[in-house]
Amino acid sequence: MTNKKSEKKFEITEEQVKKLMEVLSKFDVNIKVTNTKTAFDGIIDALNTIADQREKEFHPEGHPESKEEDLRKLQDDNDSQWQRLRKGNFILNSPDMPVRNLKTVFLTDKELEAANPNVADKDSLILKHAQEHILTYYGVDVPDQDVQACHRIPGNGSILLKFSNRRNNSAYSKLVKAVKTGGKAGLAKKNAKSPAERNAVEVPNFFICFHLTKRRGLLVKHLKQLRKAKTINNFSTDQNGAIAIQIVREGDWIAVSRKCNGDDDDQKTLYPAEIDELVKNKSKNNQQ
16 A cells, blocks of 8 residues: 655635735736635736736847847947046057167156156156157147046056046147047148158157057957058047948948947947958948
8 A cells, every 4th residue: 555645735825915916016016816726826927927027128129139139238338338437548658669679758767757856746757758748749738737647557658648628629639639640740641742751751659549448459459450451441449439440442431339428329349350240241242
C-alpha cells in the first residue's frame, strides 16, 4: 500500500485579498472579487495588465525594442552626457616627436619656475604660458578672468584650458572660430594663391582641439587615418562634440556623432566599423 502525499492547499484570506486590491489600485487597476477563485484570476489578469503597461512605457511605439538597441542607446546617451561636461574645454597640444624632429614648445614646470622666480602659483604660470602660445599661433588674446581652469593633463605635451565665459564675442567664441580654421597657419594655407605658397607656410608644433570623450577621440583618430588614405575627403569637429565627414570633395557633410546639446537625440555616435560601412555604402551609391 503506497502512501499518497497530502496536497497542501494554498489559501488566501479576505483581508489579504483586500490588501492586494489596495496595492493594485495604485496602478489604476481594479478587480471585482466574489470568491477566492475570482480573486486569484483577477490578480493574475491585473498583474498582466500592469506588465503590459510598463512594457509600453519602456518601449514606446517607434523606439528600439531589442536589448542590443536599448544598450546602444544607453551608450550613446552616456557618451553625450560626458561630452556635454566638456563644453568650453580645449586641449592645447605640442608633443615631442623625435621621429619628425619636432620638440614641444611647452616649457616644463621647473623651466617656468626658473624663468619666473617671483611667482609662487604654478597654475598661473601654466595659464600665462598657454595664453602666450594661443596669441602667437591662433591670434586670440585670452583674459585671465575668462578662464575657469588651466593645467597639464596626462599625455605627451598637453594642457587643458576651460573657459567660464562663453558669451558671444568673448575670447572663447573667437578661439572656437580660430580652431576651426587651424589657427594662423591653417588660415594662411587656405588663403594661399598657389601650391608653392601653400607649401611654404610653416606649421608650428602646436595645435588646439576641442575636448572630446575617449570614444569620440578614438573616432577622430580613425577618421584621420581614413583621410590620410584618401578614403574620405575630410572631417570636422566642433565645440559641441559634433563630428561630421565629407566622403568626396564638394560632397554633403554627414553627421556621425550626436551633439551634446540634446538637439539630435535620434542621431547615433558611430563606431569606427560603422564609419567604414557607411563610407563603403556611400561610395557604392556614388559609383552607380
